[in-house]
Amino acid sequence: MKTQVSADRVAEIKVIKPQEFVPHAFNTQASLIHHSSYPIIMISPDVYRDILSIIPSAGEYNEIGWLCTVKELDNRKFLLDSTHMPPQIVGPGESTFTTEGLSRYFTDLILNNLAAANRMLFWGHLHPATFGTSPSDQDEKQMNFFNHNDYFIRGIFNRHGRAEFTFFDYQNNVRWDDVPWMIYYPVDTDQKRDAKWLKEVLVKVKTVVYRKRKFRGGRGQRPIVVISDPAVPSLGVQVGYFDSENPEGFVPREEMVWP
Numbered sequence: 303m304k305t306q307v308s309a310d311r312v313a314e315i316k317v318i319k320p321q322e323f324v325p326h327a328f329n330t331q332a333s334l335i336h337h338s339s340y341p342i343i344m345i346s347p348d349v350y351r352d353i354l355s356i357i358p359s360a361g362e363y364n365e366i367g368w369l370c371t372v373k374e375l376d377n378r379k380f381l382l383d384s385t386h387m388p389p390q391i392v393g394p395g396e397s398t399f400t401t402e403g404l405s406r407y408f409t410d411l412i413l414n415n416l417a418a419a420n421r422m423l424f425w426g427h428l429h430p431a432t433f434g435t436s437p438s439d440q441d442e443k444q445m446n447f448f449n450h451n452d453y454f455i456r457g458i459f460n461r462h463g464r465a466e467f468t469f470f471d472y473q474n475n476v477r478w479d480d481v482p483w484m485i486y487y488p489v490d491t492d493q494k495r496d497a498k499w500l501k502e503v504l505v506k507v508k509t510v511v512y513r514k515r516k517f518r519g520g521r522g523q524r525p526i527v528v529i530s531d532p533a534v535p536s537l538g539v540q541v542g543y544f545d546s547e548n549p550e551g552f553v554p555r556e557e558m559v560w561p
């Protein structure tokens with residue numbers, strides 16, 4: 303059924319011209335749908351130790367910078383695996399690699415270790431005096447020099463034990479601020495060690511497997527317990543029971559008092 307609207311009613315409605323929408327100063331932000339996709343910085347124990355040595359060499363106030371090679375591991379992990387110190391000018395407010403020093407350093411490196419030169423994708427520097435690890439304007443500008451790479455990692459360190467890493471994913475036009483870092487301790491397969499521990503476990507550890515059986519006659523319904531490790535048949539089988547007086551105490555068959 304159609305609703306009739308009278309002409310009077312229509313005339314009553316005030317037509318207000320809407321305010322036009324004006325694009326504001328946008329504060330666009332991206333956030334993760336899956337939290338597992340961010341890069342993680344892994345530091346080899348050697349590189350970590352190098353950094354601990356370099357920092358005191360800068361004295362009490364100065365900055366100092368260095369480069370590291372980066373090896374891509376799986377699952378978005380990026381390993382810093384060697385440390386390099388190109389010539390530079392440092393002071394309490396800067397650590398600048400000289401163009402001449404840097405090009406000479408890289409020319410030598412390309413001749414002697416091309417693979418390393420191609421993997422030099424990390425720039426680290428110590429911030430002056432008691433400063434924090436937030437990037438300065440200069441630190442941000444510096445990153446434009448590296449944007450011909452697929453990615454580049456920046457690490458900023460201070461004298462209070464804080465290290466802050468930013469991952470610049472130039473290929474996808476994304477920067478990841480304050481990404482997690484950790485020291486990388488690879489655990490390799492070690493068959494000798496596996497064998498040593500298996501031997502020790504076989505001798506010292508027995509697994510209890512409960513198999514309740516009816517106790518024929520005698521003193522009640524005590525469960526017979528078979529002790530063995532099904533995964534390791536060579537361990538042998540012990541048959542016995544748990545004493546009802548002392549549930550923790552296993553009585554092997556040899557010591558069992560049969561009815």
Ligand SMILES: [Zn+2]
Pocket residue numbers: 427429437438441458
């Ligand atoms: Zn800085």
